[in-house]
Amino acid sequence: MKDCDVIVIGAGVAGLAAAGGIARDGWHVRVIEARDRVGGRVWTIRPRGWCEPVELGAAFVHGGNAALWAAMRRAKMATRRTPGKHWLGNVDGIEATNDLSRRIVGVTQRIDAQRMRGWSFARFLKTVAGDVSADDRMLTESFVEGFEAASLDEMSAASLAGESPDDAEQFIVPGGYDGLVQQLAEEAVGAGAEFELKEEVTDVRWRKGDVAVRLRGGDMRRARAVVVTLPIGVWHQGSVTFAPRLRAKERAAARIGNGQVVRLTLRLDVGRWRALRARGRAPAGRLGFGFIHSRIAGVPVWWSMTKTPVLTGWAGGPAASVLRGATDGEVRQRAEQSLATLLGVPVTALRGAVRGIKLHRWDRDPWSGGAYSFVRAGGEGAARALRAVVQETMFFAGEATAEGEEVGTVHGALGSGVRAAEEVRNVFMVNARGRRGR
Ligand SMILES: Cc1cc2nc3c(=O)[nH]c(=O)nc-3n(C[C@H](O)[C@H](O)[C@H](O)COP(=O)(O)OP(=O)(O)OC[C@H]3O[C@@H](n4cnc5c(N)ncnc54)[C@H](O)[C@@H]3O)c2cc1C
Incomplete structure (x- = not known):
């Protein structure tokens, strides 16, 4: 029995954007996140005695990315x-x-x-x-x-x-970059997405239209499809295994640099x-x-x-x-x-x-294994291979799947989540039409 339509692995900016988009389309989404918080590499803390929030991860908003600015406007985030x-x-x-x-x-x-x-x-x-x-x-x-x-x-x-x-x-975002994370998480929950925190995915067994995700404690979750948003450092560690193996993804990930x-x-x-x-x-x-x-x-x-x-x-x-x-x-x-x-x-x-x-x-950090990805010499085009959909069942997002000036950024992660949600929509809608047509 399926627990949901789509499992999203990782609740960073990419996973949150993907989950929100898929849930808004009316599909039942479950996000599984290893940490006890959402946001991944966007992590704002507010230590006592400090006069301003401290960013441990992303701090700068780069570029004129429309989706990022739109989300920050919805969150009423001031920037300078x-x-x-x-x-x-x-x-x-x-x-x-x-x-x-x-x-x-x-x-x-x-x-x-x-x-x-x-x-x-x-x-x-x-x-x-x-x-x-x-x-x-x-x-x-x-x-x-x-x-x-x-x-x-x-x-x-x-x-x-x-x-x-x-x-x-x-x-910069004087009030904290986590305003973006809170906004995306609230939008996803508002659209019906469910979250499981402190649950690390260890392996993913899949065939077309059927995915079984195993958690560290041994529990399983089933869905029709999965969106994988693992950071490049986690791909390199190989700490999440796929059966059957995704060899083309392993090769693509190896060609992408893990910036420190x-x-x-x-x-x-x-x-x-x-x-x-x-x-x-x-x-x-x-x-x-x-x-x-x-x-x-x-x-x-x-x-x-x-x-x-x-x-x-x-x-x-x-x-x-x-x-x-x-x-x-x-x-x-x-x-x-x-x-x-x-x-x-x-x-x-x-x-x-x-x-x-x-x-x-x-x-x-076992769930990032580095800071962000970069294009390695000879790795031009590897991001495209990493994000290619497999068998209408395995979808991929995360900053390492972005290209150009979006690689290694928050807006790259956001855009990749939006793109993965569109890919899921295309596949699910075509399949639904096909079923109705029979
Ligand atoms: C120090 C630093 C500074 C940065 N500065 C900037 C900046 O100024 N501007 C900018 O645009 N970008 C910056 N970045 C990059 C930016 O933070 C990332 O590109 C972006 O946040 C990545 O989002 P993501 O969703 O792709 O990945 P992540 O945020 O890493 O999300 C992936 C999620 O998957 C989870 N996960 C991993 N393994 C498992 C597992 N086995 N099971 C379940 N969950 C798992 C992780 O816990 C994580 O929450 C910076 C990053 C760092 C580290």
């Missing part, structure tokens, strides 16, 4: 453009840069997406070594490693053709921060300074988006891999050391100013 200030930092000092996007595009527009298909970004950089200034090269490397969370050897050059960070299109990020947020004492500013070279001299990009060891990128004494550190790609074996305490120490070096203040003084620290180790 990020301060478009960027600084270049190293051990000698920090200097403002006003043309970050132009400089990065100056490098990435040299990528010939056709000819360089399959090339790594490192290989591309070698071919333009003589034509690009050392500073622009550093900036572009820092952008690729930090933003794409990838190593230069792994990253696909073709996928970055003409790419740049676009400040005009980047926003260590992101941590520090809360500082206001008075001590003021004293540090006076002593060192805090950029612009006040909070809300924008982004500092550097290649410094430890945690190379830092930002401050508001006037409150909260700073976020970001180590992406190789920098995150270096921190992989470190304990939380060691990560904190290295982060403080990096920030002190950038600001030109003694690390003891900085440490004395820190009142709290928040981080989540996404690489050690």
Whole structure:
């Protein structure tokens, strides 16, 4: 006996969007989520004593994605453009840069997406070594490693053709990104979707029109179809098995990169921060300074988006891999050391100013196994293979199934969930018509 029409595995943004769409079409949906909360890699916390919500996962709204903005409007979420200030930092000092996007595009527009298909970004950089200034090269490397969370050897050059960070299109959500998650979850529940939290899926047995999903405790759930929204890190771990095996999906997943990020947020004492500013070279001299990009060891990128004494550190790609074996305490120490070096203040003084620290180790999280996906050299087109519907029964969503500038983003996840719901609709409607016609 079937428990429902469709099982959605995972209650991140993709799963919530898929469940809402399928339930609105009138089908009985059950979402199965391993965590004790919905939202997946969108995770806002509100620690006592902190003056603003802290994002442990996604923090920025990128781009003009219509579905994401529509959902945020329904949720009445206020957004604020990020301060478009960027600084270049190293051990000698920090200097403002006003043309970050132009400089990065100056490098990435040299990528010939056709000819360089399959090339790594490192290989591309070698071919333009003589034509690009050392500073622009550093900036572009820092952008690729930090933003794409990838190593230069792994990253696909073709996928970055003409790419740049676009400040005009980047926003923060002062009230917390989880407003989006709550909205999508309420809409799905309102449309009739059911949720089971703290239930990890271990294996999926399937044949056309019949899926049996086994939970960690051994219980089974049956449905006509399933939407799989597993993160790329979980695909790589192979912790959910499929019978019969989905070999084409395994091959596609192996061609998609699993980006690594260590992101941590520090809360500082206001008075001590003021004293540090006076002593060192805090950029612009006040909070809300924008982004500092550097290649410094430890945690190379830092930002401050508001006037409150909260700073976020970001180590992406190789920098995150270096921190992989470190304990939380060691990560904190290295982060403080990096920030002190950038600001030109003694690390003891900085440490004395820190009142709290928040981080989540996404690489050690069994239900994400990394931060977000990137296009690996030779992996162009793999997302399409990962999302292809199998036997009108197995549907696939999640940010790793998105393409172009949507890869690894919240709007990519949202769009993939909407797309999976449409695919289910198409299959179920054709089948229903076929049955009526007989
Ligand atoms: C540190 C960090 C910073 C980021 N910053 C940004 C940003 O600024 N802007 C942006 O757009 N994006 C950002 N992202 C990426 C963004 O968060 C993700 O692309 C998006 O949230 C992914 O949504 P999803 O639904 O595809 O996956 P997820 O949110 O990971 O959802 C998948 C769900 O499946 C569940 N699951 C896994 N295994 C099982 C299992 N066996 N059984 C049952 N359930 C399972 C997981 O618990 C999870 O809830 C960031 C991510 C990280 C980690």
